[in-house]
Amino acid sequence: MSLRNAQPARGAAPAGTVDDLDRLLLSLLTEDAAVTNKALADRLGLAESTCAYRVRALREAGVITGTRAQLDLALLGYPLQAIVKVRLGSHTMANVSQLYDALATAPGVIQAFHLAGADDFHLHVAVEDAEALRDFVLRHVTTHRVVRQTETHLVFEVRRGAGVLAGGGDRGKR
Amino acid sequence: MSLRNAQPARGAAPAGTVDDLDRLLLSLLTEDAAVTNKALADRLGLAESTCAYRVRALREAGVITGTRAQLDLALLGYPLQAIVKVRLGSHTMANVSQLYDALATAPGVIQAFHLAGADDFHLHVAVEDAEALRDFVLRHVTTHRVVRQTETHLVFEVRRGAGVLAGGGDRGKR
DNA sequence: TGTGAAATATAACGCTA
DNA sequence: TAGCGTTATATTTCACA
Numbered sequence: 001m002s003l004r005n006a007q008p009a010r011g012a013a014p015a016g017t018v019d020d021l022d023r024l025l026l027s028l029l030t031e032d033a034a035v036t037n038k039a040l041a042d043r044l045g046l047a048e049s050t051c052a053y054r055v056r057a058l059r060e061a062g063v064i065t066g067t068r069a070q071l072d073l074a075l076l077g078y079p080l081q082a083i084v085k086v087r088l089g090s091h092t093m094a095n096v097s098q099l100y101d102a103l104a105t106a107p108g109v110i111q112a113f114h115l116a117g118a119d120d121f122h123l124h125v126a127v128e129d130a131e132a133l134r135d136f137v138l139r140h141v142t143t144h145r146v147v148r149q150t151e152t153h154l155v156f157e158v159r160r161g162a163g164v165l166a167g168g169g170d171r172g173k174r
Numbered sequence: 175m176s177l178r179n180a181q182p183a184r185g186a187a188p189a190g191t192v193d194d195l196d197r198l199l200l201s202l203l204t205e206d207a208a209v210t211n212k213a214l215a216d217r218l219g220l221a222e223s224t225c226a227y228r229v230r231a232l233r234e235a236g237v238i239t240g241t242r243a244q245l246d247l248a249l250l251g252y253p254l255q256a257i258v259k260v261r262l263g264s265h266t267m268a269n270v271s272q273l274y275d276a277l278a279t280a281p282g283v284i285q286a287f288h289l290a291g292a293d294d295f296h297l298h299v300a301v302e303d304a305e306a307l308r309d310f311v312l313r314h315v316t317t318h319r320v321v322r323q324t325e326t327h328l329v330f331e332v333r334r335g336a337g338v339l340a341g342g343g344d345r346g347k348r
Numbered sequence: 349t350g351t352g353a354a355a356t357a358t359a360a361c362g363c364t365a
Numbered sequence: 366t367a368g369c370g371t372t373a374t375a376t377t378t379c380a381c382a
Contacts, residue, residue, distance in 0.1 A: 065244045067242065068241065070204075108335075115329055159288075160284075166280075223359095223368085352380100
């Protein structure tokens, strides 16, 4: 079980299998990646060595891509968040990918979504105040010639969702 | 400087001040929260004790709200992502907050945005396939009576943005 | 799975500028 | 007051049995 075998074992899934225990583990790590291995092992009823082994395997398999610190943006002086919808006038490959690069690296952008549909991109941004928001759009979005239209919506609140591991193991059995 | 004083010092900002060094620190921790204190200190040219001190202070001040493991959703079996726009028919406080709770805890939801504008919520979801996406919308969104309309858009790609700390210290000087 | 050695983190201290 | 270096203690990690 689990993804210890990167080599195509018998009838296993291509990139290794993640079992329910792994899912529980991942679920706990997405809540708080700073938990000690001991605490993790205790909560799952595993030996510490086994627990550490599984976590390392998940990391090496690429399932865990990294761990990041979460910041309180308001405390940092960026209390205003918005979604900026971006529509292009031209959709050549070069245009799109170049703009995507520029948008994703613009200061204040938390996440950049490349979408199918009328909106090409959704930018989730955090800024100091309304003026900074206007500046952001004018400076980093509408300056690009390919951008035909933008629409900015205030974000009242963002919540982390339950994620794909919700339920703790009853999903993914298809 | 920095946020050692939670008490309202002279003309300082309410919750303490975050200086450029703190911002650099935070920037590194948002990239990889698993770095050792020693590595952090080395990279910033700080003494380990000082570095640990500042990180702890940032944590206690609430600037760092936690650390989370990032997962490769595709590897986990959820290769399809979408933005589900949700519009309500009624906007009473109770309706909105109750629905928000339900949406944010629905399995598959990565993030839930509560927005100003025509769309009340944007849900960023990850699912197994197109069928699961349809099921998600029918089961967890349109079932709620207050939901008047939904619109689902495929996500081609999501990128982490530069964040508010981009530039490493030249921002926030207003 | 359990164990033990090496590495690391934490907290407290005095000292300096 | 912020930073530094040191200490002692607790904890973690890693390789191996």
